[in-house]
Amino acid sequence: MSFFKNQFANVVEWQEFREDMIFYKWSNHEIKKGSRLIIRPGQDAIFFNNGKIEGVFRDDGEYDIESQIIPFLSTLKGFKFGFNSGMRVEVLFVNTKEFVVKWGTQNAINIPAPGLPGGMPIRANGTFTFKVDDYIALIDQIAGVKDRYVVEDVKIRITSILDQLLMKWISKEGKDMFNLQSNSFDISKGIQEDLDMQMLKSGISITGFTVMSFSYPKEIQDMITKNASHGMVGNVDRYQQIELTDGMASGKMSGGGAASDMAGMMMGMNIANKMMNQMNQPTPSQTPQPPSQVAEGDGGQKRPNFCPNCGTKTGGTNFCSNCGQKLIS
Structure with missing residues (x-):
């Protein structure tokens, strides 16, 4: 920590605020006795020094730094302002809102398809939403080297890998190439999970991803x-x-x-x-013929059509007309 006798600041606040700005780093100034911190709605103020977070303040309002802020800082609780001395720290203001971004493929993506060596050329567009989720990762990966970060920076990172993710999730599980819109929910969900894993390392969470439409040649x-x-x-x-x-x-x-x-x-x-498929389907089976009726004698006993003794046709009688053999036992 360094102390100087000039360049003191009376007010610590987010200067030149823009709706598309994700964070703004207040630095290169010393805080002197009597300085105030201003936190506006939708902002968090993070005091950090040498990459280490000293304290996070989330409630909007105006605060006296000496009496209301310093007592809550991790390693600066015992700091006392001198006559012409100040405290040198960095304050990161973070926009806490959820950002909505439109996206679209710049060039057609050739999605692999059966029978098409060059692939099917497809374009897509939609929206994604994100917000800052992890302040430690944000400072470590981005805010440590940047004074400000805007939505366009995130969009560039997302679109640089979006074509590969679209190809991955469209090609997965053999989706109908001529009706991708019916699978847009599953495709969007898969892409969101992959993007979230990528951006989480930088302290940013992808809270939503939607494919609005697919277009063909x-x-x-x-x-x-x-x-x-x-x-x-x-x-x-x-x-x-x-x-x-x-x-x-x-x-x-x-x-x-x-x-x-x-x-x-x-x-x-x-x-x-x-x-x-139609040729390979089995033909309908023939309607079964009713079984031939067998003559029955008295008492429901079956009568043979031919005499078991001489082979003469019985003609429906109880005794063989040729040899007299009894036909009903």
Whole structure:
């Protein structure tokens, strides 16, 4: 700790406050006797020296540093102001609110897909929220070398790894590449957990992450829209077969670009798989014929159709007409 005879400060406060500023470090001044600390709503004031936290003050208001602050500092409780001397410390003001940030992929991400060597080009956008969670980690990793930190700094860190995380969670568990919106909740949850682990080291917690929408190349989006609209009024499988056949016959698919070729290939594979499944299904079994009726004699006993003695057809009588053998025992 150093003491000087000039550059004394009467008021310790967050100067040049901005809504997008995460923290502001008050430094390069000495606190003299009679100085005041001003904490505004939504701010915490952290006194620290040589990277070590001396005290954290969370309630907004105006405080006398000598009587209301110094007695609560960890190692400076016994400090006494001299005639022309002051106390040199650093005060970190932290914005305690939750920040909301919009994000979007700058370039299309090629997501691996079966049958598509180059991958499916997809863009996405949404929002994420964060707040400062660990003051010790924040001072150790960021505030120790920076005087201020803004939302844009965090956004740059997030977007630098976001493409990899999108690829990871979209590709996981074989999600439907043409209906990613239905899986947006699971994708968002997985990305949030990964981002939180990354930023936690810097004292920042990712409190939310949302994928608002996915977008495809125009050719693919047109096909998805057609399938969706046709599904409301008819058989989608039949529609896909007709569209694919018409496209091949007219030659439209040959000049539609790589995205159109990929979509046609995947649509054709889907149709072929469905046709094979239908061919492999077992045919319905024949309706069983009713069992032939067997003549019964008196008392419910069965009568043979042929004489067991001579083989003559019985004709429904009780005795064989040829040899007289009794047919009912």
